[in-house]
Amino acid sequence: MVLRLVSHHGSVTRAQLMDLSGLPRTTVYDAVAALVDSGAITTAQAAGDGRGRGRPVERLSLNPGRAQFLGIEFTRRATRVALANDACQLMGVRGAEEPSTAGWQDRVRTAHRLARTLAGGSLGPGSVKGVGVGIGGPVAVRGVGGTGSVTGVGVGGTGAARPGPEVEVAHLVRERFAAPVRVERGYRLAALGEATWGAAAGEPDLLSVSLSREVGGGLIQAGALHRGPYATAGELGHVNVERENGRPCHCGGHGCLETVASSQAVLDRYHACGGLASDIADLAVAARNAEEAACRVLAETGRAVGGVLAALANTFAPAVIVIGGALTRTGTALMDPLKRELHELVVPTVRPHLSLRAATLGTTATACGAVALVAGAPAANPA
Structure with missing residues (x-):
């Protein structure tokens, strides 16, 4: 919870975390200490903090140098992004509604914007180590491992959204994030999300x-x-x-x-x-x-x-x-x-x-499963 709050609010103090989470002081301080020790978050003295009595106020933020993994879900009417670090700690999930007519390029741009927000406003070169992508239609396999070539969001049914000619979703996402990409069926990723952070963790x-x-x-x-x-x-x-x-x-x-x-x-x-x-x-x-x-x-x-x-x-x-x-x-x-x-x-x-x-993960299950797929969750290696 503490890590997600830091991700969501960008820069917070320990006192603010106590207010936001409702957790006791000792619990928050212990959680922050563990996250600082692991390198997931960094501390900095708050601007304008006069060195008066007591300990200087510190602001907590995500460590921009820590490897980050992204999970993206594309549905007919929404794009959702989850962020995790290289310790497979879920740092946050964001989503945005999309018109059903939006093309893949627009959807990938939305995903990039959401990812930047989750990462505290920037995605430095090389900071994204892997991206998992969940789609609402069948994944076409081309040889071992497959590329995840699909026609559109929700492909496979009558009335399925078809935002453009056949494209390789993996290629578009890889080009935007400059990171390895794995594309998987959304329902399978939802299972992985629930197995990693949800009802069946x-x-x-x-x-x-x-x-x-x-x-x-x-x-x-x-x-x-x-x-x-x-x-x-x-x-x-x-x-x-x-x-x-x-x-x-x-x-x-x-x-x-x-x-x-x-x-x-x-x-x-x-x-x-x-x-x-x-x-x-x-x-x-x-x-x-x-x-x-x-x-x-x-x-x-x-x-x-x-x-x-x-x-x-x-x-x-x-x-x-x-x-x-x-x-x-x-x-x-x-x-x-x-x-x-x-x-x-x-x-x-x-x-x-x-x-x-x-x-328990609701509409975030697929995005959570997508990031678990690339962040090293125990169940992420497909059989």
């Missing part, structure tokens, strides 16, 4: 799932992010859940989980039942008020998701399942049926060891 075996505009996930096994030979691991949204009469999916199939459990799919089914809520927030209110249509549709959705998670738990035996995304804000109307289905369908030998946890 330190867990070597976990499954992460996000229920939002799309449905996707990530798997970490034996402490390593699972990518697969074709960089397609984690496409939970395309597990079939309606073999007969399934709705068409943008992937070309029918009855995929995404056609049942994405935010829009849930709203469409709810409206077909006569529901009036216009968005997920209103749907959550309707569910809390025990509206029949809202509760029925969310229960159906929860059971579908719970069934898929049970199958994956039986197959991969994760210790933790982390679940997040906009749809989870609907609360118990979704989560109680999901938990019941998961509990009923998971094999008895797995059941007592499985922990279902709410994601």
